[in-house]
Amino acid sequence: GESVGLHLPTLSVQEGDNSIINCAYSNSASDYFIWYKQESGKGPQFIIDIRSNMDKRQGQRVTVLLNKTVKHLSLQIAATQPGDSAVYFCASGTYKYIFGTGTRLKVLA
Amino acid sequence: DAGITQSPRHKVTETGTPVTLRCHQTENHRYMYWYRQDPGHGLRLIHYSYGVKDTDKGEVSDGYSVSRSKTEDFLLTLESATSSQTSVYFCAIREGGQGDATGELFFGEGSRLTVL
Numbered sequence: 001g002e003s004v005g006l007h008l009p010t011l012s013v014q015e016g017d018n019s020i021i022n023c024a025y026s027n028s029a030s031d032y033f034i035w036y037k038q039e040s041g042k043g044p045q046f047i048i049d050i051r052s053n054m055d056k057r058q059g060q061r062v063t064v065l066l067n068k069t070v071k072h073l074s075l076q077i078a079a080t081q082p083g084d085s086a087v088y089f090c091a092s093g094t095y096k097y098i099f100g101t102g103t104r105l106k107v108l109a
Numbered sequence: 110d111a112g113i114t115q116s117p118r119h120k121v122t123e124t125g126t127p128v129t130l131r132c133h134q135t136e137n138h139r140y141m142y143w144y145r146q147d148p149g150h151g152l153r154l155i156h157y158s159y160g161v162k163d164t165d166k167g168e169v170s171d172g173y174s175v176s177r178s179k180t181e182d183f184l185l186t187l188e189s190a191t192s193s194q195t196s197v198y199f200c201a202i203r204e205g206g207q208g209d210a211t212g213e214l215f216f217g218e219g220s221r222l223t224v225l
Contacts, residue, residue, distance in 0.1 A: 100151055
């Protein structure tokens with residue numbers, strides 16, 4: 001069946017550095033991709049999304065890159081801050097969204 | 110914050126008992142979802158609704174049923190709870206008209222269920 005997976009369960013980054021979280025998906029027909037951030041004890045929060053007709057989309061301090069050839073997307077966080085510490089999920093699909101297992105981002109002081 | 114309320118937020122129950130979790134929204138959104146979250150599995154879709162009385166199964170629907178009799182409420186029922194259903198359950202809502210397949214999900218704060 002369709003799957004979405006993140007490459008690393010944990011990522012440690014020095015405060016101020018850039019973070020890159022990677023995600024792979026299996027369904028080449030996927031049309032929509034979305035990134036979420038989840039802090040401990042809370043529900044996931046929307047970060048940014050991208051549709052398959054785009055390669056790149058930027059938000060505030062975040063950029064999502066989509067490579068449809070290798071079915072890969074990444075989330076880049078610029079100048080990582082302590083408040084960025086959380087678990088990050090990618091998801092894809094239409095109507096029914098399939099989520100990856102998450103990458104925990106740890107920001108080192 | 111999106112107007113989503115889940116209840117109860119915490120529940121401990123015994124194997125074999127029925128359990129109903131409620132998701133209530135004040136946004137009048139068409140689409141509502143139930144996910145469960147377990148370590149190592151991320152978020153897995155149980156059921157979703159695309160309108161009043163319109164529902165569809167997700168990845169892990171066995172052992173769960175849902176009902177949506179009005180726009181604002183989406184109920185998740187475990188007819189006979191099992192220990193494997195111990196999890197954190199999240200409700201989500203999405204804006205969109207009929208046929209709108211994509212868009213941001215807004216999540217509730219979760220309901221932690223423990224089945225002994």
